[in-house]
Amino acid sequence: xxxxxxxxxxxxxxxxxxxxxxxxLEYIPDCILKPYIDQYGRTLEAAAEAIFTYNQGLxxxxxxxxxxxxxxxxxxxxxxxxxxxxxxxxxxxxxEKGMFVITDGKRNDIGSTMDAYAAAHxxxxxxxxxxxxxxxxxxxTVNGYLGSDGIDPVIKVCRQRDKxxxxxxxxxxxxxxxLQDQAINEEPVYLMMGRQCEKWGEQLPGKYGYTGVGAVxxxxxxxxxxxxxYELPHTFFLVPGYGAQGGSAESVAGAFDKRGLGAxxxxxxxxxxxxxxxGCPGEDYAQAARREALRMRDAIAAVIPVITLE
Amino acid sequence: xxxxxxxxxxxxxxxxxxxxxxxxLEYIPDCILKPYIDQYGRTLEAAAEAIFTYNQGLxxxxxxxxxxxxxxxxxxxxxxxxxxxxxxxxxxxxxEKGMFVITDGKRNDIGSTMDAYAAAHxxxxxxxxxxxxxxxxxxxTVNGYLGSDGIDPVIKVCRQRDKxxxxxxxxxxxxxxxLQDQAINEEPVYLMMGRQCEKWGEQLPGKYGYTGVGAVxxxxxxxxxxxxxYELPHTFFLVPGYGAQGGSAESVAGAFDKRGLGAxxxxxxxxxxxxxxxGCPGEDYAQAARREALRMRDAIAAVIPVITLE
Numbered sequence: 001x002x003x004x005x006x007x008x009x010x011x012x013x014x015x016x017x018x019x020x021x022x023x024x025l026e027y028i029p030d031c032i033l034k035p036y037i038d039q040y041g042r043t044l045e046a047a048a049e050a051i052f053t054y055n056q057g058l059x060x061x062x063x064x065x066x067x068x069x070x071x072x073x074x075x076x077x078x079x080x081x082x083x084x085x086x087x088x089x090x091x092x093x094x095x096e097k098g099m100f101v102i103t104d105g106k107r108n109d110i111g112s113t114m115d116a117y118a119a120a121h122x123x124x125x126x127x128x129x130x131x132x133x134x135x136x137x138x139x140x141t142v143n144g145y146l147g148s149d150g151i152d153p154v155i156k157v158c159r160q161r162d163k164x165x166x167x168x169x170x171x172x173x174x175x176x177x178x179l180q181d182q183a184i185n186e187e188p189v190y191l192m193m194g195r196q197c198e199k200w201g202e203q204l205p206g207k208y209g210y211t212g213v214g215a216v217x218x219x220x221x222x223x224x225x226x227x228x229x230y231e232l233p234h235t236f237f238l239v240p241g242y243g244a245q246g247g248s249a250e251s252v253a254g255a256f257d258k259r260g261l262g263a264x265x266x267x268x269x270x271x272x273x274x275x276x277x278x279g280c281p282g283e284d285y286a287q288a289a290r291r292e293a294l295r296m297r298d299a300i301a302a303v304i305p306v307i308t309l310e
Numbered sequence: 311x312x313x314x315x316x317x318x319x320x321x322x323x324x325x326x327x328x329x330x331x332x333x334x335l336e337y338i339p340d341c342i343l344k345p346y347i348d349q350y351g352r353t354l355e356a357a358a359e360a361i362f363t364y365n366q367g368l369x370x371x372x373x374x375x376x377x378x379x380x381x382x383x384x385x386x387x388x389x390x391x392x393x394x395x396x397x398x399x400x401x402x403x404x405x406e407k408g409m410f411v412i413t414d415g416k417r418n419d420i421g422s423t424m425d426a427y428a429a430a431h432x433x434x435x436x437x438x439x440x441x442x443x444x445x446x447x448x449x450x451t452v453n454g455y456l457g458s459d460g461i462d463p464v465i466k467v468c469r470q471r472d473k474x475x476x477x478x479x480x481x482x483x484x485x486x487x488x489l490q491d492q493a494i495n496e497e498p499v500y501l502m503m504g505r506q507c508e509k510w511g512e513q514l515p516g517k518y519g520y521t522g523v524g525a526v527x528x529x530x531x532x533x534x535x536x537x538x539x540y541e542l543p544h545t546f547f548l549v550p551g552y553g554a555q556g557g558s559a560e561s562v563a564g565a566f567d568k569r570g571l572g573a574x575x576x577x578x579x580x581x582x583x584x585x586x587x588x589g590c591p592g593e594d595y596a597q598a599a600r601r602e603a604l605r606m607r608d609a610i611a612a613v614i615p616v617i618t619l620e
Contacts, residue, residue, distance in 0.1 A: 022423070025437065033438075042440035074419055074426035078435045080444035081398055085391035106418050108453055109384055110483040113332070116384035125388045127335065128343070130352035134390035143418055145455045145478055147485030168455055173420040175457030178506070179499070184492040189499075196488070 002206030003139065003164040003214055003236050006100045007261060009067030011309050015297045016260065018068040018102060018238070019058065019289075020268025021090060022075045023051040027272045029282020032057075048082035051075075054285075055090045058272070061286035063097035066293050070238075070266055073105040088135050095136070102238065103137035106168060110146055114153035122165075123157040139164035141216060141238070144193055148200070155203050155213070164204070164212040164236075169194045169228065172218025172241030190217075194228050197235045208261065208309060210236040217255065219247025219265060226254030229262060237263040242296070243270035249299040260307035267296055312516030313449065313474040313524055313546050316410045317571060319377030321619050325607045326570065328378040328412060328548070329368065329599075330578025331400060332385045333361040337582045339592020342367075358392035361385075364595075365400045368582070371596035373407035376603050380548075380576055383415040398445050405446070412548065413447035416478060420456055424463040432475075433467040449474035451526060451548070454503055458510070465513050465523070474514070474522040474546075479504045479538065482528025482551030500527075504538050507545045518571060518619055520546040527565065529557020529575060536564030539572060547573040552606070553580035559609040570617035577606055 010016045025033065025047055033050040040046035059069065069090075076087035091101050107117040121140045124131040142154055144167045154165050170180055170190035180190040194215055201211025211234050217225055219241035228237070237255050241247040242265050255263035270277075274292035275285035320326045335343065335357055343360045350356035369379065379400075386397035401411050417427040431450045434441040452464060454477045464475050480490055480500035490500040504525055511521025521544050527535055529551035538547070547565050551557040552575050565573035580587075584602035585595035 024422075024426075037438055042438040044435070044437065044442055044444065047435075047437045072419075072423055072426075074417070074423045074430065077430040078426040078444055079437075080430075080435070080442070081391050081395035083444070084394045088391055106453070107384070108416050108418070109382075110481065110485075112334075113382055113384045116334075116382075116388040120384065120387040120390075125354070125357075125390070127354065127357045127389075128347055128352045132354055132390070134354065134388055134393070143416075143453050143455050145453050145489060146481050146483060147488035147490070149483040149485040171420065171456050173456060173459040175420075175459040178457035179455060179503070180457070182494040182502075184494060184499075189489070189494075192492075193489070 002204050002212035003210055004206045004208060005138065005162070006068060006164065006264065007208050007210065009100050010261070010264060011307055013065055013067045014307055015066060016264050016300060016307065017066060017293065017296055018070045018264050018266045019062055019066050019271050019293060020266045021055055021058065021069050021071040022268045022272065023054055024075060025050070028054045029275065029285050031282045044080045044082040047079045048086040051079065051083065052086040052089050056093055057286040058289050059094050059097050059099065061290040062293055063099050065290065065297065068100040068102055068264060069094045070102040070104050073103065091135055091137055101137045102139045102141065102166065103135065104141045106141050106143045108143035108146055108150050110149040111153070114150050118154045118157040122154070122163040123161055139166060141166045141168070143168050144196065151200050155200060158204055158212045164214060166214040166216050166238040167193065167197050169197065169215040170217045170221055170224050172220045172245050172247070176218070190224065191231060194232045194235065198232050201234055210234055210262070214238055216240065219252045220245055222251040222254055225252060229255055229257065239263050239265045243267050249303045252300065253303040256304040258305055260305040265300060312514050312522035313520055314516045314518060315448065315472070316378060316474065316574065317518050317520065319410050320571070320574060321617055323375055323377045324617055325376060326574050326610060326617065327376060327603065327606055328380045328574050328576045329372055329376050329581050329603060330576045331365055331368065331379050331381040332578040332582065333364055334385060335360070338364045339585065339595050341592045354390045354392040357389045358396040361389065361393065362396040362399050366403055367596040368599050369404050369407050369409065371600040372603055373409055375600065375607065378410040378412055378574065379404045380412040380414050383413065401445055401447055411447045412449045412451065412476065413445065414451045416451050416453045418453035418456055418460050420459040421463070424460050428464045428467040432464070432473040433471055449476060451476045451478065453478050454506065461510050465510060468514055468522045474524060476524040476526050476548040477503065477507050479507065479525040480527045480531055480534050482530045482555050482557070486528070500534065501541060504542045504545065508542050511544055520544055520572070524548055526550065529562045530555055532561040532564055535562060539565055539567065549573050549575045553577050559613045562610065563613040566614040568615055569620070570615040575610060
């Protein structure tokens with residue numbers, strides 16, 4: 001009922017990073033894409049098959065050194081139900097390889113509708129008495145604009161099924177300031193939302209001091225990462241914005257506690273496109289991704305305390 | 311590049327309401343569900359086929375009297391990619407029958423990820439130079455917590471493809487007060503978000519005075535509906551929370567302008583479950599839905615000005 005499995009994966013691999021699986025077609029080498037286009041034409045089926053094959057290669061190359069993957073729903077939805085099927089297959093394949101899956105859907109709604117999202121992504125769907133996992137991720141990102149009515153249904157499923165969630169607190173993008181930095185009762189909205197995470201998390205306590213209700217805080221805001229690490233001692237952070245968006249190892253260091261825990265840093269483009277950046281053939285994309293993931297692991301290890309569960 | 315097509319549909323049917331297609335299996339009559347269970351077993355396939363058949367019946371019964379449908383993504387995602395396929399089929403079927411489709415996904419993200427959501431739900435996905443509509447809705451609900459970085463990509467697609475959007479402003483649920491009612495610079499968050507809609511909407515002007523950037527405002531907040539109608543003269547409202555959540559015709563009257571325009575009111579459960587409430591056989595579910603839709607149309611007509619585009 002928490003993020004303990006994620007934290008144990010981080011300790012096992014000695015690596016507080018997650019690989020974002022945002023499979024734009026332009027990232028996928030021709031050696032993977034072209035055979036499917038030849039077989040299915042320029043269709044959503046071809047794209048979806050290429051995406052799954054590409055993801056399989058990445059997962060195989062990363063699963064012993066990276067504890068988690070974060071598929072971004074948007075890049076699957078854009079390929080229709082065929083793409084959504086590739087998302088489902090990707091989630092299951094990553095879990096078979098022992099990885100923790102954070103489904104990045106930023107879902108939000110209320111009451112029985114939020115029950116439906118929680119069932120879809122973390123829980124079980126009932127069909128005439130038969131319980132079926134629809135997508136089966138391990139944690140889901142959610143948006144808290146609607147308040148507790150949108151969070152409680154997810155907490156319920158997390159408690160029943162040992163899952164976790166990450167609430168948007170301070171997002172990595174420049175215009176996050178429009179609402180998130182505004183002051184309510186002399187505190188910024190992001191801090192108010194963060195305090196809500198602490199409160200919601202009381203219902204999902206974890207073994208290592210962090211609850212099942214994490215927070216999304218961007219790598220582009222080093223000062224806020226440090227501030228929030230201090231203010232929210234039981235809230236685990238998912239940190240996007242490393243690499244392409246400008247976040248560095250130094251800028252995320254403040255997100256971690258004295259045990260080297262407290263955060264997991266996402267990288268998508270740098271890992272997915274490492275083969276292009278290295279100038280190596282498309283056939284080597286997975287090994288290039290592995291080399292980049294190791295560089296990222298080492299860069300972060302250099303600026304945070306040694307990771308320990310004690 | 312606006313919500314003009316929706317407004318014209320409202321004027322044509324003389325009906326400012328939208329039928330929410332939230333197809334929980336418990337709403338679906340046995341005469342529809344059971345044959346699919348017999349054929350496919352208690353599977354997601356069976357559920358998805360039943361949902362699509364159920365929706366077809368509703369759309370056939372409503373398309374001449376109701377201008378729009380609002381499928382709620384959560385109730386399709388919970389049935390996996392098979393359910394998402396039923397969503398896609400439902401959207402196309404409703405459009406074939408001349409209905410405007412508001413895809414209720416409350417999607418949100420930034421930059422190229424939001425581009426992907428916009429392409430998925432309103433735009434076109436490129437596969438090796440071939441442009442394909444993945445879901446093809448007419449408008450999408452979105453969550454503005456991330457600021458303009460999450461809205462601009464949708465505006466771009468709306469402009470290119472004559473589509474619209476609705477941003478969450480003041481949601482119908484009780485805990486919307488936790489963030490949305492808090493004061494920033496002496497104005498509540500919902501009003502600040504509403505003013506952003508007016509600003510974003512300047513890029514998508516419409517023929518009838520309303521832009522392509524609408525706002526979601528709950529039927530449960532009559533005072534705020536009137537306040538926002540006054541403060542946001544160019545922003546069209548999508549009003550959930552009528553019926554089951556407690557909103558009445560009287561409580562939504564303030565959302566409309568002097569031409570009977572300015573808002574569309576959603577009803578899901580009351581329409582979908584009319585056959586149960588009326589105590590009629592499942593076979594008559596679609597006609598029961600039609601009767602309920604007519605009652606709702608007449609109840610709202612009684613409290614708003616006569617609808618005119620002039």
